[in-house]
Amino acid sequence: MSTLLLHHDVFTEHAPPEGHPERPDRMRAVERILSHPHFEELRREDAPMGTQEHALLVHPEDYVHMIEQSSPADGLVSLDPDTWMNASSLEAAYRAVGAGARAVDAVMNLEVNNAFCAVRPPGHHAEQNRAMGFCLFGSVAIAAKYAREAYDLDRVAVVDFDVHHGNGTQDIFWSDEDLFFGSTHQMPLFPGTGAVSETGQGNIFNAPLSAGDGGDVFRDAMLSRIFPSLDAFQPDLILISAGFDAHQRDPLGSLQLTEEDFAWVTLRLMDMADKHCDGRIVSMLEGGYDLSGLSGSVGVHVKSLMHGSGQRAAKDSVEAGDE
Numbered sequence: 001m002s003t004l005l006l007h008h009d010v011f012t013e014h015a016p017p018e019g020h021p022e023r024p025d026r027m028r029a030v031e032r033i034l035s036h037p038h039f040e041e042l043r044r045e046d047a048p049m050g051t052q053e054h055a056l057l058v059h060p061e062d063y064v065h066m067i068e069q070s071s072p073a074d075g076l077v078s079l080d081p082d083t084w085m086n087a088s089s090l091e092a093a094y095r096a097v098g099a100g101a102r103a104v105d106a107v108m109n110l111e112v113n114n115a116f117c118a119v120r121p122p123g124h125h126a127e128q129n130r131a132m133g134f135c136l137f138g139s140v141a142i143a144a145k146y147a148r149e150a151y152d153l154d155r156v157a158v159v160d161f162d163v164h165h166g167n168g169t170q171d172i173f174w175s176d177e178d179l180f181f182g183s184t185h186q187m188p189l190f191p192g193t194g195a196v197s198e199t200g201q202g203n204i205f206n207a208p209l210s211a212g213d214g215g216d217v218f219r220d221a222m223l224s225r226i227f228p229s230l231d232a233f234q235p236d237l238i239l240i241s242a243g244f245d246a247h248q249r250d251p252l253g254s255l256q257l258t259e260e261d262f263a264w265v266t267l268r269l270m271d272m273a274d275k276h277c278d279g280r281i282v283s284m285l286e287g288g289y290d291l292s293g294l295s296g297s298v299g300v301h302v303k304s305l306m307h308g309s310g311q312r313a314a315k316d317s318v319e320a321g322d323e
């Protein structure tokens with residue numbers, strides 16, 4: 001098996017105001033864990049620039065121009081109280097998009113089995129017409145639409161286990177029955193969407209969890225709601241919105257997941273990908289705001305992608321990731 005890691009230095013240069021949780025140190029924590037010898041076999045590439053054409057797959061032209069024109073030469077601008085741009089943010093957002101598209105190419109062309117995009121800013125809160133929740137472009141939704149367009153796929157699925165509901169991906173997928181969105185998330189919590197009753201064209205599957213819920217409830221939600229609907233959908237490609245803020249240490253969420261839960265869900269999604277789409281998975285980083293929770297979780301997630309169920313004990317990378 002082989003796994004591609006897409007990354008770029010600009011992802012640490014995108015910086016909101018001091019004290020903001022979605023901070024460059026997150027990326028440094030991810031870089032640190034993935035530089036451990038356990039990850040030597042990763043194939044590594046710089047995330048290329050995505051294009052306007054990519055962004056236009058899911059956002060209207062006015063919106064893309066607004067994002068481009070908001071980019072400051074220096075200093076900071078806010079698009080909403082949570083969502084900021086500095087001089088590097090536009091490039092980072094476009095490279096996050098480019099990472100997703102390149103990962104799709106690599107997986108579809110059989111260069112690798114699967115791919116992880118270690119990117120900032122995240123993307124799953126960006127709606128067609130609205131930047132919010134630290135997100136500028138809907139990177140994972142763009143990757144889904146790009147995959148369908150470039151490779152003539154019939155059905156593409158996004159599974160999102162970030163603690164926050166991926167309202168942006170849901171918004172973009174809402175009217176398109178050949179795009180699947182399945183999400184576990186804490187509710188109530190930002191952004192407020194994600195009820196079971198939000199079903200789009202029968203292609204949206206929300207499984208809200210309650211504050212305090214742990215791995216048993218999370219796994220049950222996956223097993224009872226997300227996986228059966230994903231199985232019935234028969235995806236040609238599975239994308240993961242890999243947010244790790246459902247970790248028990250995370251300051252923005254109150255779920256109680258551990259590294260073992262993230263390894264479990266990764267392996268189960270790999271089983272699903274083996275069954276339906278020759279193992280094709282592209283995973284993109286979303287949230288995760290406790291640095292050791294984030295790095296340990298990214299470690300087991302990527303290790304699972306690399307080695308499948310043959311991975312060495314998940315604890316190895318957790319220990320290596322401890323700060």
Ligand SMILES: [Zn+2]
Pocket residue numbers: 162163164243245286287288
């Ligand atoms: Zn989140």
